[in-house]
Amino acid sequence: MAGLILCLLIGAEVFLRLKGRALPADQRREIRARLSTWWVIAGLFLSALILSPGLFIAFFAFVSFLALKEYLSLIPTRRADRRVLFWAYLAIPVHYYWIASGWYGMFVIFIPVYMFLFLPFRMILAGETRGFLKAAGTLHWGLMLTVYALSHLPALMVMPLAQEGFSGAGLVLFIVFLVQFNDVAQYIWGKRFGRHRIVPAISPNKTWEGFLGGMATSLMLALGLAALLTPFSPVEAALIGIAASAVGFIGDVVVSALKRDLGVKDSGTLLPGHGGVLDRVDSLLFAAPLFYHYVRYMHGG
Incomplete structure (x- = not known):
C-alpha cells in the first residue's frame, strides 16, 4: 500500500513535469505546492504508521x-x-x-x-x-x-480484531486512502463534468457530477483494497466505499460552512497549497468515527 502511494506521487510528479508547462503559471505553482506538501504528509504519516502504534x-x-x-x-x-x-x-x-x-x-x-x-x-x-x-x-x-x-x-x-491476518494499520490505510482519494476524485470529476451545484452558498465547486463520480471511484477503490487490507466482504467493502464518500463529503462541507461563517477561505497556512490542518482532515472528521464503530461492532475481537 505504501508502494501504491509512492507510485501515485511519482506519477503526479511526472505528469506535472510533462504537462505543467501548458498550465497557467498560477495553477502550476499551486499544483507544485500541493504536491510538495503531499510528499511531506505521506512521509510523516507512513513513517509513524510503520514504526509503532505508540x-x-x-x-x-x-x-x-x-x-x-x-x-x-x-x-x-x-x-x-x-x-x-x-x-x-x-x-x-x-x-x-x-x-x-x-x-x-x-x-x-x-x-x-x-x-x-x-x-x-x-x-x-x-x-x-x-x-x-x-x-x-x-x-x-x-x-x-x-x-x-x-x-x-x-x-x-x-482495536482487537476477530479475524486473524489483519491489523489496525491496514484499516487506517484503507479509510485514509479511501477518503483522501475520494476528495481528489470528486475534484477531478467535478472539474471535467460538473454542472449542477449541490450547496452553492457553502461550497460552489461541489457538484452532483463530482459527488457521484467520486462515489463511484471510491466504490471501485474499496473493492480493490478491501481483500488486501481489511476483513470486509465484497458487499461490505462496496457499502463502506459509498458511505465513506458520502460522509467525507459532509465533513468537507461542514468545515466549509464554518469557514464561510467566519469569513475565511482557508483554516490556516501551515500546509502550502492546501491551507491549514482542518482543510486537509475535514473529510476524515466525520468518516473516521463511523468507520471505527462499524469495525468494532462488526469485526472487533
Whole structure:
C-alpha cells in the first residue's frame, strides 16, 4: 500500500513535469505546492504508521493539537476563557492516553461526557456570564471535531480484531486512502463534468457530477483494497466505499460552512497549497468515527 502511494506521487510528479508547462503559471505553482506538501504528509504519516502504534498515536495527538489551535485561532474567544483553554489543550494528551492504554470505555466518554461537564463549570468560576452559551458551545464542539472525531483513526491501531491476518494499520490505510482519494476524485470529476451545484452558498465547486463520480471511484477503490487490507466482504467493502464518500463529503462541507461563517477561505497556512490542518482532515472528521464503530461492532475481537 505504501508502494501504491509512492507510485501515485511519482506519477503526479511526472505528469506535472510533462504537462505543467501548458498550465497557467498560477495553477502550476499551486499544483507544485500541493504536491510538495503531499510528499511531506505521506512521509510523516507512513513513517509513524510503520514504526509503532505508540508513535502513530502520538503523531495524531500532535495533529489534534494543531487542529484545535487552528480552530481556536479562528473562533473569537472571551478574555475570561483564556485559562479555560489550558484545560481544553490538556484534554488532548489525556484523551490519547486512554487510546494508547486500550481503555475503550474512557476513550468514548472522556470528551463527550467529562469535558462537556467540566469546561462550563470552569468557565463560570471566572464570573463572566456574557457570551457564556456561545463560548461553551464553540469550545466543546471544537474539542469534539478536532480531537474526539479525529482520534478514532489512531484508535484503530489498538482495536482487537476477530479475524486473524489483519491489523489496525491496514484499516487506517484503507479509510485514509479511501477518503483522501475520494476528495481528489470528486475534484477531478467535478472539474471535467460538473454542472449542477449541490450547496452553492457553502461550497460552489461541489457538484452532483463530482459527488457521484467520486462515489463511484471510491466504490471501485474499496473493492480493490478491501481483500488486501481489511476483513470486509465484497458487499461490505462496496457499502463502506459509498458511505465513506458520502460522509467525507459532509465533513468537507461542514468545515466549509464554518469557514464561510467566519469569513475565511482557508483554516490556516501551515500546509502550502492546501491551507491549514482542518482543510486537509475535514473529510476524515466525520468518516473516521463511523468507520471505527462499524469495525468494532462488526469485526472487533
